[in-house]
Amino acid sequence: MEFTTKNALLWGLDKYDITILKHLSSHEGTIVHIAQATGIPRTSLYYMLPKLEQRGFVTSWKKEKKTFWKLANIDDIQKKYHDSMNIAMVPTETIMPVSDTTSLEIYRGKKNVLHAWKQIANLPPKSRVLGIQPEQSLLMAVTKNNIQDVVTFNETVKRKQIIVEGIIHKRGTDSMYKVLSKKDGLLLLKSFAGRTADTSELPDQLLTNTTAEMYLYGDKIAIVNWKEELCVIIRNKDVNELMKTMFASTKYLLKKYDQNEKIAQRLVDFGMR
Secondary structure (H helix, E strand, C coil), X not given: CCCCHHHHHHHCCCHHHHHHHHXXXXXXXXXXXXHHHHCCCHHHHHHHXXXXXXCCCEXXXXXXXXXXXXXXXXXXXXXXXXXXXXXXXXXXXXXXECCXXXXXXXXXXXXXXXXXXXXXXXXXXCCXXXXXXXXXXXXXXXXXXXXXXXXXXXXXXXXXXXXXXXXXXCCHHHHHHHCCCHHHHHHHHHHHCCCCEEEEECCCXXXXXXXXXXXXXXXXXXXXXXXXXXXXXXXXXXXXHXXXXXXXXXXXXXXXXXXXXXXXXXXXXXXXX
16 A cells, blocks of 8 residues: 555645555554654654544554554555545546436546547537636646647637637636747647637636636536546536526626637737738
8 A cells, every 4th residue: 555645635634644654554663663763753643643543544552551553454444535545446437327317427537538628529510618717727738638639629619610608817828828839839829719709807816726627518517627637527407507607697797808819919929920
């Protein structure tokens, strides 16, 4: 078993807990031994080890009036905590029908997360897509994926005249160009240019560090987190209508922003037009 920062976040553990558990995965001993091996003060261990025992991560026993500690049984931990240690065994694609009108789709991994884009690209011509894409999520999308996949998606949206109604950070257009090579940046800008779009400006102070985005299309809601390489798609008409209303209410309060105009100006600046 390997304890990582990712496991720590999933289980609500901090870096000191992880240090203790990593040590106890190959050793057992008293608080004195653990303090010497980990550098964590004994006074802290007197508090931390019982807490970890209460949560089922470690066990203790007494021998000659001394208390010894060791890692709990691996199978017990796995049953109690669903289970990032075996995350490789979790299917990368899960589709769960709930009823005739409702389903849940879960996709893991960089290539599978693109499933939301594929569904949007397969919409009928002149369909409407609503989306919220913060700057950091945009940057993750264009740097984590093959740039040609992003360009192909944009070109398909343009060719089919799919209407993209978005809430985005205005600075995102310049930021995405800066994080790519000049060649890829210009290629990407050109693929964005001329889309049928109706965009509003997301205030700079909102969703500043958010690496997730949301799309509404047909009777579906797609939530994509590029950092975690996770995509969840819910198919349900009532939930979709609820989110559409929330989207419209938010957009009503925001300033209109012509992304096409800005991209066209940048292409002029770079001598592409």
